[in-house]
Amino acid sequence: MSNPFQNPSTLPFQLPPFAQIREEDFLPAFETGIREHLAEIEAIIAEPEPASFDNTIVAMERAGQALRRVALVFFNNSSAHSTEGIQAVETEIAPRLAAHEDNIYLNAALFARVNAVETSGLDAESARLADEYRQRFVRAGAQLDDAAQHRLRELNGELSRLSTEFGQRLLRDTNASALLVDDASELDGLSADDIASAADAAGAAGHPGQYLLTLILPTSQPALESLTNRETRRRLHEASVNRGSRDNADNTIRVAAEMAALRAERASLLGFTNHAELATDDQTAPSLDAIHEMLERLAQPAARNARAEAEQLEDVAGHPVEAWDWSFYSEKVRSERYDVDLAALRPYFELDRVLNDGVFFAANKLYGLTFHEREDLQGYHPEVRIWEVREEDGSELGLFLGDYYTRDTKNGGAWMNSFVEQSRLGGTRAVVVNNLNVSRPPAGEPTLLTFDEVRTTFHEFGHALHGLFSDVTYPLFSGTSVPRDFVEYPSQVNEMWMLWPEVVSNYARHHQTGEALPQEMIDKLVAARKWGEGFATTEYLGAALLDLAWHELPPGTTMEDPLAFEKQALHDAGVDYAPVPPRYRTGYFKHIFAGGYSAAYYAYIWSEVLDADSVEWFKESGGLTRENGEHFRRELLSRGYSVDPLDAFAAFRGRAASIDPLLERRGLAEQS
Template sequence: MSNPFLEPSTLDYQLPPFAAIRDEHYLPAFDAGFAEHLAEIDSITGSGEPASFENTLVALERAGGTLDRVARVFFSNSVSHATEAVQELEQQIAPRVAEHEDNVLLNRALFERLRQVPVDGLDEESARLVEEYLRRFVRAGAELDDDAQATLRRLNAELSALSTEFSQKLLKDTNDSALLLGTAEELDGLSADAISAAATAASDAGHPGKYLLTLILPTAQPALESLTDRDVRRRLHEASVTRGARGNDADTLAVAVRMTALRAERAALLGFDTHAAAATDNQTAPSLEAIMDRMRELAAPAVRNARAEAAELEAEAGHAIEPWDWAYYAAKVRKAKFDVDLEALRPYFELERVLQDGVFYAAHRLYGLSFTERPDLAGYHPDVRVWEVFNEDGSGLGLFLGDFYTRDTKKGGAWMNSFVDQSRLEGTRAVVINNLNISMPGAGEPTLLSYDQVVTLFHEFGHALHGLFSDVTFPLFAGTSVPRDFVEYPSQVNEMWILWPEVIAHYARHHETGEALPQDVIDRLHAAGAWGEGFETTAYLGATLLDLAWHSLPAGTVIEDPLAFEAAALADAGVDFAPVPPRYRTSYFSHIFAGGYAASYYAYIWSEMLDADTVEWFKSSGGLTRENGDHFRRELLSRGNGIDPLEAFRRFRGRDAELQPLLVRRGLA
C-alpha cells in the first residue's frame, strides 16, 4: 500500500485520508519529509541567483509539504487518540522533529540569504513575512557561535523528549486516578444521565456493575458541585490534585523540574535573564514587567472577593470550607441568592441541539455561514464528525471536524487544531477540528451538557472560526498563528452569544418536551453572572503566577522539592488561599509542560481585556447582526498574523482596548 502522506490529499479541501492512514505510515513519511524539506532548503541556499523575495521567502513558504502533512496528523493524534503504538512512535519522532527544526533555523547559509532579501516595494504582508522569519531565526539561535548552537541543539532535543514524557505520564496517571465507586448511593446528587455515564465508563474500563468518575484536566471536577457525600467529594478532589505527584512511575514532578531548568539554561544562552523573559519578548504584552504588574494588580482584589464568597459558603455549610466543599455549597448559595440551579439546566442543553441550533446558528446569524454534515468523509476515530462550511453566497469555506467525547486515549481539556491552513499562495482552505472531553452517555441516552460545557463548546468554536476565516497569502500567518496572548481573544468573544436572546431561545429546549428554557431562568442566569468570580479569578491567577514563578528562575537554580516551591510561589504571589487551589498544579499543568503555554498562561486574561471591550462594542452596535459580523471578520478574524494583531484590533475597534470592561466583568472594578 502506498504511503498516503507522500502526496497531497485528493479529498475535498485536502482533508487527510484518515481511512487509509496506518501507524506504519508515520515513520517513513517523517523520514521522507525531513529529507525533502532539507533538499528544498539546499536548493534555496544553493541558488546562483541573488536573494529575492520570490526565490527565498516564497520558496521557503512552499517547502516542507510532506513533513507538514504527516506532522499535523501525527501530533493531533498524539493528544486526541494516543494509542500505545502512537505513544511509542512519539517518543521516537518528537526529538527528531526538534532536531530537524534546529537544522532549519540554525542553517547559517539560509539565515544569511534571508538577511539579503530586499524589502523595498513589498506589500504589508510580504514585508512582515521577511521581518517574521528573521526574528524567528534570531530567537532560535541563528546568531550563536558553533559551540553555543551545539548546546542549544542538546537542550532542544531533551526538552522535546521531556514534553512527550510529561504528556504521556499525565495521561496514564489521569486515567489511573479516576475514582471507582461500588454503589450508586455514593453518587447521590448526580443526575440520572451522569450516573449512567459513570456506569458506562466503569464498564468500559473493565469494572461492570461499578461507577467510574473520570477526571478532567483542571483541578475542579464537575461532579463536586452535585455529590452529596462529603467523603466522596474529598476523594475525588484528592484524586484530581495528586495526579502526577504520587511517587509512582507516572510521576511528572521530576520532569517538570528538569524542563524548567533546561528552559532557563536555553534562555540564558539566547541572552535572556529567564525563560519568562524570552517567552514574553514577542507577545502583544509590552513586557514581562507589565504582565507581572497586571497579574499582581488583579490578585489582591480577586482573593478578597474569594474570601467574601467563602464566608457566604461557610454560613450555608455551618462548617469551614475545604476545597472539595466549594462547588457544592457555591451551588446552594447561587440557588438561594439567584434561584439558579445549573445542574437543573442540563436537560435543556442537549449536545446536538446546542451545536446545531446554538453554535452553528449564531455563526449563521452573525457571518451568514451554513453547515452540511459530510458522513462520506472519515475522521481519525469513529467519534469524529465532519461538516462542510459554506459562506452565505454558497462558496465553500472549509471543513469543521468535531471530536466531542472523552476516551482513555485522549488527553484532558479542550482545544482546536488545524489539519490544513488557509493560504492564497498554496490555494488551500482551512480544515480545523475542535476536541472536547464530554462523558459518553449510556446507549440510547442523550448527551446532556453542563453549563460549563456549553461555554467550552462556544469557546472552542471561536478558535475554529479564527482558523476558517483566515484570508492570508502566506501559511506562516494563517488563522490562529498569532501571539499566544492574542489567540484566546476570538474564542472568548464567541462565548458572548451563549445567552444572547435570539441564540439561547433557539437552542435551549428541553430534550424530552421541547419546552424552551423559561425567560425568567435566563434572566436569573444573567443576574448570577458575576457570582463566583472571586473563586474563578483566584484559581486562574494561582495557575498563572505559578507558571511565571517556575519560568522566572534563573539558570542554575536547583529546586529540590517542587511541591514546596509551588506552595512558596503561591504564598509569595498572595494567592495561597487554601479553599481555592490553583486551576492547575505543577504535576498536571499540561499547558506549560506539554502544550506550548510555558510562561504564557497569563494569555487568557490578557486576551480577555480585548474580549470584554469587544463585547461592549457588539452590544452598543446592535449585537447579532450581519453588518457587525462582517466587520469583525474582515478587520480581525481574517487577518491571522498577516498584520500586527493589535493593529488589527485598532482597525476593528477604532482605538486601543480599555481595561474597565474586564474589571467590571470580573467583579474587580
C-alpha cells in the same frame, strides 16, 4: 502501497485520507518529510541567483509540505487518540523534529540568505513575512557561536523529549487516578444518566458492578457541584490534585522541574534573564513587567472576593469550607440567591441542539455561514463528525470537524487544531477540528451538556472561526498562528452568544418536551454571572502566577522539592488560599509543560481584556447582525498574523483596548 501523506489529499478541501492512514504510516512519513524538507532547504541555499524574496522567503514557505501534512494529523492524534502506537512514534519523533528545526534555523548559509533579502518595494504582508523570518532565526540562536549552538541543540532535543514524556505520563496517571466507588449511594446527587455513565466507565475499565468517575484536566471536577457525600467529594478532589505528584512511574513534577531548569539555561544562552523573558519577547504584551503589573493588580482584590465568597459558603455549610466543598456549596448559594440550579439546566442543553441551533445558528446570523454534515467523509476516529462550511452565497469556505466525547486515549480539556491551513500561496482552505471531553451517555440516551460544556462549545468554535475565516497569502500567518496572548481573544468573544437572547431561545429547549428554557431562568443566569468570580479569578491567577514562577527561575537553579516550590510561589504571589487551589497544579499543568503555553498562561486574561472590550462594542453596535459580523471578520478574524494583532484590534474597535470592561465583568472594578 504509497504512504498516504506523500501527496496532497484528493478529498474535498484536502481533508486527510483518514480511512487510509495507519499508525505504521506515521514514522516513515515523518522520515520522508524531513528528508524532502532538508533537500528543499539545500536547494534554496544552492540557488545561484542573489537572495530575493521569491527565491528565499517564498521558497521557504513552499518547502516542507509533506512534513507539514503528517505533522498536522499526527499531533492532533497524539492528543485526541493517543494509543500506545501513537505514543511510541511520538517518543521517537519529537526529538528528531526538534533537531530538524535546529538544522534549519541554525543554518548559517540559510540565515545569510534570509538576511540579504531586500524588502523595499514589497507589499506590507510580504515585508512582514521577511521580517518575521529574520526574527525567528535570531530567536532560534542563529547568531550564536558554534559551541553555544551545539549546547542549544542538546537542550532543544532534551526539552522535546521531556515534553512528550510529561504529556504521556499525565495521560496515564489521569486514567489511573479516576475515582472508583463501590456503591451508587456514594454518588448521591448525580443524575441517573451520570451514574449510568460511571457504571459504564467502570465496566469498560474492568470493574463491573462498580462506578468510575474519570478526571478532566483542570483541578475542579464537574461532579463536585452535585455530590452530596462529602467523603466522595474529598476523594475526587484529592485524586485530581495529586495527579503527577505521586511516587510512581508516572510522576510528572520531577519532569516539570527538569524542564524548567533546561528552559532557564536555554534562555540564558539566547541572551535572556530567564525563560519567561524569552517566551514573552514576541507576544503582544509589551514586557514581562507589564504582565506582572496586570496580574498583581488583579490578585489582591480577587483573593479578597474569594474570601468573601467563602464566608457566604460557610454560612450555608455550617462548617469551614474545604476545596472539595467549594463547588457544592457555591451551587447552593447560586440556587438560593439567584434561584439558579445549573444541574437542572442540562435537559435543555442537548449536544446537537447546542451545535445546530446555537453555535451554528449564531455563526449564520453573524457571518451568513451554513453547515452541512458530510457523512460521506471519515474522521480519525468513529466519533468524529464532519461539516462542510459554506458562505452566504453558497460558495465553499472549509471543513469543520467535531470530536466531542471523552475516551481513555484522549487528553483532558478542550482545544482546536488545524488539518489544513488556509493560504493563497498554496491555494488551500481551512480544515479545522474542535475537541471536547464530554461524557458519553448510556446507549440510546441523549448527550446532555453542563452549562460549562456549553460555554466551552461556543469558546472552541471561536477558535474554529479564526481558522476558517483566515484570508492570508502565506501559510506562516494563517488563522490562529498569532501570539499566545492574542489567540484566545476571538474564542472568548464567541462565548458571548451563548446567552444572547436570540441564540439561547433558539437552542435551549428541553430534550423531551421541546419547551424553551424559561426567560426568567435566562435572566437569572445573566444576573448570577458575577457570583463565583472571586473563586474563578483566584484559581486562574494561581495557575498563571505559578507558570511565571517556574519560568522566572535563574539558570543553574536546582529544584529539590517541586511541591515546596509551588507552595512558596503561590504564597509569594498572594494567591495561596487553600479552599481555592490553582486551576492547574504543577503535576498536571499540561498547558505549560506539554502544550506550548510555557510562561504564557497569563494569555487568557490578557486576551480577556480585548474580549470584554469587544463584547461592549457588539452591545453598543446592535449585537447579532450581519454588519457587525462582517466588520469583525474583515478587520480581525481574517487577518491571522499578516498584520500586527493589536493594530487589527484597533481597526476593529476604533481605538486601543480598555481594561475597564474586564474589571467590571470580574467584579473587580471598585477594588483594583
